Amino acid sequence: EVQLVQSGADVKTPGESLKISCKGSGYTFSRYWIGWVRQMPGKGLEWMGSIYPGDSETNYSPSFQGHVLISVDKSISTAYLQWGSLQASDTAMYYCARRGYNSGEAFDIWGQGTMVTV
Amino acid sequence: QSALTQPPSASGTPGQRVTISCSGSTSNIGSNSVYWYQQLPGTAPKLLVYRNNQRPSGVPDRFSGSKSGTSASLAISGLRSEDEADYYCAAWDDSLSGHVVFGEGTKVTVL
Numbered sequence: 001e002v003q004l005v006q007s008g009a010d011v012k013t014p015g016e017s018l019k020i021s022c023k024g025s026g027y028t029f030s031r032y033w034i035g036w037v038r039q040m041p042g043k044g045l046e047w048m049g050s051i052y053p054g055d056s057e058t059n060y061s062p063s064f065q066g067h068v069l070i071s072v073d074k075s076i077s078t079a080y081l082q083w084g085s086l087q088a089s090d091t092a093m094y095y096c097a098r099r100g101y102n103s104g105e106a107f108d109i110w111g112q113g114t115m116v117t118v
Numbered sequence: 119q120s121a122l123t124q125p126p127s128a129s130g131t132p133g134q135r136v137t138i139s140c141s142g143s144t145s146n147i148g149s150n151s152v153y154w155y156q157q158l159p160g161t162a163p164k165l166l167v168y169r170n171n172q173r174p175s176g177v178p179d180r181f182s183g184s185k186s187g188t189s190a191s192l193a194i195s196g197l198r199s200e201d202e203a204d205y206y207c208a209a210w211d212d213s214l215s216g217h218v219v220f221g222e223g224t225k226v227t228v229l
Contacts, residue, residue: 035165035218044121044223045155045163050216059216065204073172104169105210106153110162 022096029077122221140207
C-alpha cells in the first residue's frame with residue numbers, strides 16, 4: 001500500500017525549534033516530489049513548498065521562504081519540515097503529500113497530518 | 119501569488135446537484151490543469167479530480183470537473199449526506215516554477 005506516515009503532534013513554546021517528518025512507503029520514494037501544506041485552525045490549505053528526494057531540489061512559496069526548511073533523507077524515505085524559531089502563528093495542522101505522475105502531477109497521496117501547537 | 123477564488127459555502131438537499139466555482143488567472147488555471155480535493159471533517163484532504171475532469175479510481179462518477187479559460191467548476195450530482203465536506207480547487211502557477219496555488223475552499227452542506 002502506498003502511504004505517507006507523519007510524525008505525531010507536538011506542543012512547543014515560542015522561540016523553540018521543531019522538525020516534523022513524513023515517511024513514504026509502498027513506492028519508489030526518490031522519484032516523486034513531496035509537498036508540504038499548512039492548514040491553520042478553521043482555515044484553508046496553503047502550499048508551503050516541495051522537495052524532490054532524488055536530488056533534494058526544493059521550491060518554496062514566497063510566504064514561507066526563509067521561515068521553514070524542507071529537507072529529505074532518501075536513504076530512509078523520509079521528508080522533513082523544520083523551524084528554527086517557532087511563533088504562535090505557526091500553530092496549524094501540517095500535511096505532506098506526494099505529487100503523482102499518473103494523476104497529472106496532483107497531490108495524490110496525503111499523510112495523516114501533524115498538529116503543531118505553539 | 120493569490121489564492122484561487124471559491125465561494126465560501128454551497129448547499130443542497132439529498133439528490134440535488136451542487137456546483138462549486140473556482141476562478142483564477144492566466145498563469146494558473148488558464149495555463150495548467152485544475153485539481154479538486156475533498157476534505158471530510160477531521161481528515162486529510164483526498165484527491166477528487168485531476169487534469170480538470172479525470173477521477174481517480176474509487177471516486178464516484180457523481181463528481182465531475184470542468185474548466186473553461188481561467189475558471190473551473192466541480193459538480194456534485196445526486197448529493198448525499200456523506201458529501202458534506204470542504205472542497206478545494208488547486209492548480210500549478212507559472213509565475214514561479216513549481217508553485218501550487220489552492221482555492222480558499224467551499225464548505226458544502228447537505229440540508
